[in-house]
Amino acid sequence: MSTFRLRLSRLLLVTAASALMAGQASAASTKIVYGNVTEMTLSQVPMVAAKRLGYFAEEGLDVELMGFKGTGTLMPQMLAKRVDIGYPNPDTLILSRAPGKEKLPIKYFYNATRSSGWEFAVLDDSPLKSLKDLNGKTVGVGAMTFGNVPITKAAFKDLGVNATMVPVGVGSAAFLALTSKRIDVLNLFDAQHATLEAEGTKIRRLPQLPRYEALFSNGFVAHEDMIRDKPEVLAGFGRAIAKATVFCEANREACVKLFWKEYPNTKPSGDEAKVLADGVKIFSARFDKMLSFPTGKPRQWGSFDQKVWLDFAEALHEGGQLEPKTVDVENCYTNALVPKFSDFDAAKIVAQAKAFKD
Structure with a gap:
């Protein structure tokens, strides 16, 4: 066999082996x-x-x-x-x-x-200042299956608030529900409210009860x-x-x-x-x-x-x-x-x- 053919044969063997090893690694x-x-x-x-x-x-x-x-x-x-x-x-x-x-x-x-990543957001010109003000109001949540719903209910019971919770989804549908004032407050997670702000809507976050905010x-x-x-x-x-x-x-x-x-x-x-x-x-x-790690500790x-x-x-x-x-x-x-x-x-x-x- 010529030197060229010998080198080509070796190259093909190495290439085939490499492909086989890659396939095995992927598998x-x-x-x-x-x-x-x-x-x-x-x-x-x-x-x-x-x-x-x-x-x-x-x-x-x-x-x-x-x-x-x-x-x-x-x-x-x-x-x-x-x-x-x-x-x-x-x-x-x-x-x-x-x-x-x-x-x-x-x-x-x-x-x-x-x-806690959950927040209560209202339009900047809303008269609502605290969670207690939500008595009789409508609160928009992503869905009734969202994980924040039980804690939101717990907070309302803690404060004696009787509010109506309605599913509004996330993203543009939820934002429209708030800006059109179909709901009084939006109870979604932090990144959603930050997105609404980035789109130009001025909002305020109502203070959470400390015991729930720390969860x-x-x-x-x-x-x-x-x-x-x-x-x-x-x-x-x-x-x-x-x-x-x-x-x-x-x-x-x-x-x-x-x-x-x-x-x-x-x-x-x-x-x-x-x-x-x-x-x-x-x-x-x-x-x-x-x-959010304890300060001063690894x-x-x-x-x-x-x-x-x-x-x-x-x-x-x-x-x-x-x-x-x-x-x-x-x-x-x-x-x-x-x-x-x-x-x-x-x-x-x-x-x-x-x-x-x-």
Whole structure:
């Protein structure tokens, strides 16, 4: 055989072997279906960043991102194991632990939004100044299945407020309901209200009761079977999210751009500089709550504080949503994987973020 043919033969063998190895690597990756409680919005920037920056792939994960209409529609999919990891509010899980209720075999494994992401927004010229003023008023919520509804009911009961809650969706439909004064107040999450402001509508946020404002919001949950059988998959997922959170803190603009690359139809038109500045503002409305760690202490990504769970249960009880006053909140979450979430070089991620070119 000639030297040329010998080299060509070797090259073809190497190419075929490389292709085979790539195919095996792809086949070896674990497919994960992630369910958000709304359509994917800028509040989900770290999730998209983890995907586009390759952090999920580094953990051997192939993550599909899906949106649902509230916790009430997400949970059945998780119970059927069609969705592997979800991002709901905790109240539904706590309520399922009450005596006589069917215990949902779902558990939190990562605390993502570490303080409340829910707000009450009114038009800037509204006469309403506090939650007590909502007596007899109409409150717009995304859907009656949204995870904030039980806590909102609890807050109203706490204050003796009798208000009517109506579903208005999210985005433009919800914004129109407020601006047309079909509703008196909009009870959605932070990023939605920041979006409304970015579109030019002046709004005010009514002060929350301190006990409810301090409650954590969404976190990552999985079926108890998955936590038992595939802890390394969940550890890798959480570590990828922690990396993305560090990256986005160091370069928020880059992360917003990454989101728009994944979901180009969500990027508004207009002046690029203003669009980006507004995008960062909307993203930061939720993202800052992901960084609500105790001051002066090392960050423990994904960690839960048992006291906050007890406070959550007590708030639901006093609001008339939960009976009795205490339930087994320890059964709602696990901190077992927390040490693995922080098992990466944060300084390296920061350097990557600062040097990142889109």
